[in-house]
Amino acid sequence: MIFIVYVVGALLALVYLVIVYLLVQRAIRYRWSWYVNGRIQKFEPLLFNLLDTPTALGPLTHGLRPFDRAIIERLLLKQANELAGEDRDNMTQALEEAGYVDEMVGKLRSRRWWRRLEAASKLGVMKSRKGIPALLKACEDPVEGVRLAAAVSLAEMHDTSVLGYLFEAMEDASHWTPERVADVVWTFAMPQSRDVPEEIKASVRAEVRSQIVRTTDSKARQLYIRTARRLEDVEALDILCEMIGHSDVGTRVQAASALGGIPDPRSADKLIAALGDQERVVRAEAARSLGILQDPRAIESLAQCLRDPSREVRYNAAWAVNCMGPAGEDVILAAAQDGDSLVRNTAAQILAEKRLGVDSQRV
């Protein structure tokens, strides 16, 4: 009986302590938030002045309280992210003058990987060329996250010296995740970016094309082809026409997918030929790409694919035919009355999706 009383008492004491802890934590958070907001209100007008005079740092570097530097750094980075052109360059200059760039360069030597990761990421936002040597060194960091953050930061600064690392990394699956590296390469030269000079984009695309041909690693080749597609590289047409006949299935699939992004008669010709590939995944991708290209010359070949033994090929072919305008729609309507139930069912599915406004193939 006494034992039960002790246990209940201990539990109640524990509950009481937890409640007190939560209330104290909430009070501290509230007070801290109030304090930080007060400091932000004090510093923000001074940061706005930096837009015209990036060296007017006086009050932002002297007489600071504890934690003020972290608050100012956060505000400067936020402001830098929201600006472009000369204002952006002024923010970079202010970050350099206030010593934040040097601080991050120093943090890249930290023994804690999360601090190195933070430093690599922040140097990309700061966009200071003073950070480039340290970031290049960080591309050899033992932790992949740090290497990738450094690469992304260098890409954001349009520093092409990182490209050598990246292209090596795409073939080194033991130390890198090649798909993540491909994302960084894409960051460098993404078509919609207005900041990256056209000559850098062109040189990245040229290097990707060259790597497609040069590499002997099939996974890397597939990634390069996928990257060429994401970069919307129409100059890769000749190489892709060659790759769609490659002995490696994965390469043929990626080439078929990439050709769908190049509206050229040769793309359609190669894709129509690929509808006869022995691998169903290649036929399915070729059919899908023909639907994207909407070349009416493909209707007849696609109509034959409605009888393909693979469900995926039949579906993609039906979807592609349906994209071809009135001539394609007539083929689908006729297929919906076909004697073969597989053909009828596939056509019926496409017609139903069209009625419901569903387009499963568009990205």
Added chain:
Amino acid sequence: MATILVAEDEPHIFRMIDFKLRSLGHRVIGVADGREAVKAVSVDRPNLILLDVMMPMMDGFEVLRVLKADEATKDIPVIMLTAKSQERDIVTGLESGAADYVVKPFSFPELIARVNTVLEEKL
């Protein structure tokens, strides 16, 4: 000196724009969502509206359509603020009656130049 309505839901961006426009001698009215923007326009009749596209309650396009449908507000020039990933919205905005657009992230010299151009055209 003009009265400029700034409809922007991101507080830091609004405060930056407010700081800059006030330093040039303009009067600034700030709102953080589309509905407040429509209300503020009907009350204050600004000389120019800086209108963010992505806002809560009512987006920038909807606000623009409402303003252009009203005889009292259709002649107030509007400059759209649009994010980079939504550049296709520039065409939509211009077709809906916006006088100009600025893509975020932006530089203040460009923003101010566009504001001045639109205000001069209005005068």
